[in-house]
Amino acid sequence: MEFPGYRPLYRQVYDIMVEKVAKGVWRAGESLPSEQALARELGVSQGTMRKVLDAMTAENLLERHQGKGTFVASNTQERSLFRFFRMVTPDGERVTPARGVETVVVRAARTIEQKRLDLPKKQRVIEITRTRLLEGRPAILETIILSASLFQGIETRRPLPNTLYSLYQTDFGINIISTEEQLRPDIANKDDQKMLGAPLGAPIQCIDRIAKTLQDRKVEWRLSRIYAPNLAYAVTLS
Amino acid sequence: MEFPGYRPLYRQVYDIMVEKVAKGVWRAGESLPSEQALARELGVSQGTMRKVLDAMTAENLLERHQGKGTFVASNTQERSLFRFFRMVTPDGERVTPARGVETVVVRAARTIEQKRLDLPKKQRVIEITRTRLLEGRPAILETIILSASLFQGIETRRPLPNTLYSLYQTDFGINIISTEEQLRPDIANKDDQKMLGAPLGAPIQCIDRIAKTLQDRKVEWRLSRIYAPNLAYAVTLS
DNA sequence: GAGTGGTCTAGACCACGCA
DNA sequence: GCGTGGTCTAGACCACTCT
Known part of the structure; x- marks a missing residue:
């Protein structure tokens, strides 16, 4: 197992964000701070933050809605069934x-x-x-x-x-x-x-x-x- | 059925590129022109071109390799089996x-x-x-x-x-x-x-x-x- | 109108593969 | 050392939602 000598910034930010979601910093269904705010908080550009949030959205971890915000994905009953049954x-x-x-x-x-x-x-x-x-x-x-x-x-x-x-x-x-x-x-x-x-x-x-x-x-x-x-x-x- | 009044640029470029791959402009396994070249050719920024190529990669349509280039995904025997069997x-x-x-x-x-x-x-x-x-x-x-x-x-x-x-x-x-x-x-x-x-x-x-x-x-x-x-x-x- | 995510650009620098 | 894709930034403008 080679340990990667190089860890892209967005990867580090991704790990932090996943950790936060996993720990329940925001509840399921709740909205996260805006891209801007999160980027400022973690000291990265908005573009990098976006890359992270988009990746998490692709993995069904977050949901994003234009004009509304970013939300922790929630396994509502229908969604849960739809996905796994x-x-x-x-x-x-x-x-x-x-x-x-x-x-x-x-x-x-x-x-x-x-x-x-x-x-x-x-x-x-x-x-x-x-x-x-x-x-x-x-x-x-x-x-x-x-x-x-x-x-x-x-x-x-x-x-x-x-x-x-x-x-x-x-x-x-x-x-x-x-x-x-x-x-x-x-x-x-x-x-x-x-x-x-x-x-x-x-x-x-x-x-x-x-x-x-x-x-x-x-x-x-x-x-x-x-x-x-x-x-x-x-x-x-x- | 509402027809979308707004079509993002990358969507249009995506459709063009998929069409090209489907038509066999480049053969399976062959390399495409570089991001830069494709972007120039279609009159968009490199960033937009990248977004398109990344999307197509995510759909198993293309393969990208740092330092080498972008290639039309080929159903080699092993890959084909691995995916569907x-x-x-x-x-x-x-x-x-x-x-x-x-x-x-x-x-x-x-x-x-x-x-x-x-x-x-x-x-x-x-x-x-x-x-x-x-x-x-x-x-x-x-x-x-x-x-x-x-x-x-x-x-x-x-x-x-x-x-x-x-x-x-x-x-x-x-x-x-x-x-x-x-x-x-x-x-x-x-x-x-x-x-x-x-x-x-x-x-x-x-x-x-x-x-x-x-x-x-x-x-x-x-x-x-x-x-x-x-x-x-x-x-x-x- | 204010605030959010979504798109698009231009440019810099990094890591990788190859000759 | 060159060309490729990969990362990162800063900033502009657009579309959507809510008040």
């Missing part, structure tokens, strides 16, 4: 899930969970198991693992909202900005039959997702089993 | 497919094909059916539909390369820059059993892909059936 009808229209039943337990972390979430040893985790409805029918069986120390008290919030990521942000200061997903096909087992009404042996889409914060910290591991014969998982690669 | 091992390591058997036919387009590829009526299509190997085993069964007029003569090129997108680019001047995919789980049928050695009823990942050019023209429709028990389809959302 990818199921569509054959026509390409997005569907949105509704809440089903849920159970929450706090327990010791298993080895695999420690590994997937980079948890320290002896860490406790929160396990959320829930179903979600698509088109009025139970269609998704989800197991969600969270670090108990990061999400202290989430087990007492019942019922949980449908879009957990906005809850993470508003109540725990944790802003999910990217996810890594792996998809595998599977066939319905007895659990799927019981919870989703899927015939044994029916095709199931399994999604294994790790959700990460700004600083690339892995904070949620989610396993979803989806039985939705008429829907597909849509993604655009470019 | 998403299968990974449980550890997250990418696997690359190898060529299997293939058949090519030219025939009249079906209604569904006309619709998916926005083809004019009476258009003929080329249908490529092939298998691809993963880890030495037949694992992917693919049906590829192309407009016969765009890819005239491709049916005589046997064997076809593993990475079709570089062939489209080098021999037909068609540069795939984005794809829209829909994933659905399915269970193995007799074809899958025969061609891939999948047990009847085994889980199969189906991918329905439309590939698009720079101008958002839909040029390829590809249906893949994947039987790969130890692999997953990986994607990062951000």
Whole structure:
């Protein structure tokens, strides 16, 4: 690993600004000072400041609106769904899930969970198991693992909202900005039959997702089993 | 639909440059004139030209290298695979497919094909059916539909390369820059059993892909059936 | 009209690749 | 040492929003 002997100014400013946003110097949805003010504050030109703010906007970290100002991006419910929930009808229209039943337990972390979430040893985790409805029918069986120390008290919030990521942000200061997903096909087992009404042996889409914060910290591991014969998982690669 | 009464200069320059790249004014892999030269040629400042070139770089249309120049992005085989082929091992390591058997036919387009590829009526299509190997085993069964007029003569090129997108680019001047995919789980049928050695009823990942050019023209429709028990389809959302 | 982000320019200097 | 892209600045003007 070569350490860069040269660090552009805008890179340094970028790191400072990301740090500030991550630390919550400004709340989600709140407006930042103007370009001018920030540039003065950090002792750089307005052009350099702009480069930084534009970069952060491109990464969905900030939102800028001409005439209004620069705002910390907020995972509103719709936006959060729109970004990370990818199921569509054959026509390409997005569907949105509704809440089903849920159970929450706090327990010791298993080895695999420690590994997937980079948890320290002896860490406790929160396990959320829930179903979600698509088109009025139970269609998704989800197991969600969270670090108990990061999400202290989430087990007492019942019922949980449908879009957990906005809850993470508003109540725990944790802003999910990217996810890594792996998809595998599977066939319905007895659990799927019981919870989703899927015939044994029916095709199931399994999604294994790790959700990460700004600083690339892995904070949620989610396993979803989806039985939705008429829907597909849509993604655009470019 | 409001028509924008105001068109920034860099937008106009962007459109001109994209048009030039699309028309093949410079070949894939070739270098463009320098920022300075292009700016002079189009009568804008170097800063504006830079903004355009940077935007095109961000869209994988150009590549820029300090000290060397600006180049038309080329879908080299590895790059093309890296971008659009998403299968990974449980550890997250990418696997690359190898060529299997293939058949090519030219025939009249079906209604569904006309619709998916926005083809004019009476258009003929080329249908490529092939298998691809993963880890030495037949694992992917693919049906590829192309407009016969765009890819005239491709049916005589046997064997076809593993990475079709570089062939489209080098021999037909068609540069795939984005794809829209829909994933659905399915269970193995007799074809899958025969061609891939999948047990009847085994889980199969189906991918329905439309590939698009720079101008958002839909040029390829590809249906893949994947039987790969130890692999997953990986994607990062951000 | 005041304040914000958005565009555009001109010019200086830096880092990199290559001959 | 030259030419390339990469960084940084200072300043002008434009478009949008709100009051």
